[in-house]
């Protein structure tokens with residue numbers, strides 16, 4: 001089964017468009033639904049805004065707990081709440097934000113804001129958990145440490161649970177064909193700069209299955225610790241060897257174990 005490559009390029013491309021969107025949002029007649037960690041802005045469709053608010057809170061708890069972040073439970077409350085803006089229609093959203101024709105939403109890390117339009121099922125099921133994970137993960141690891149793009153994208157996709165099965169099938173196929181991007185190269189890649197859709201497809205499949213391998217094979221608490229070590233300034237190799245010292249002491253051993261896990 002092929003994963004959609006179009007979706008994958010979404011989040012990196014649209015981050016930069018946020019300032020356009022925010023200006024447009026501020027001039028409209030926006031109402032708000034407030035919950036513990038979110039303020040959902042909407043113009044007309046209160047029901048959809050309520051649904052977004054409800055789903056966002058559910059995802060928030062799950063993602064924070066998966067990342068071992070729940071102990072800092074007040075990190076998105078009151079004036080620090082994240083904002084989600086919902087336009088009335090797809091046309092209005094596209095017109096106000098200047099987003100590309102095929103986009104159904106995007107996020108801004110810096111402003112902790114996500115933007116979409118009413119009745120977008122893809123937004124609720126796919127983009128919302130993906131982008132929320134990016135925002136929470138970045139809050140957790142910050143911007144100073146050596147956190148590679150594959151890890152960021154791997155974690156965000158891991159939280160789109162519907163994607164996991166397709167990603168596992170895809171990596172098994174790539175492993176069987178010996179057609180993977182070698183890990184040393186993956187470590188250095190910024191997928192936002194990749195224009196070849198086959199390469200970006202492999203990038204995303206590899207990213208999520210490395211995260212899947214680490215979590216499923218070695219447990220969530222070690223994975224949280226691994227991310228924390230990176231946040232605190234460890235290199236990838238130092239973080240791997242301090243957390244997974246019994247089996248994975250560097251990126252080379254990670255590659256070997258990960259491929260073995262998926263049939264290599």
Ligand SMILES: [Zn+2]
Nearest residue numbers: 011012153156
């Ligand atoms: Zn992403």
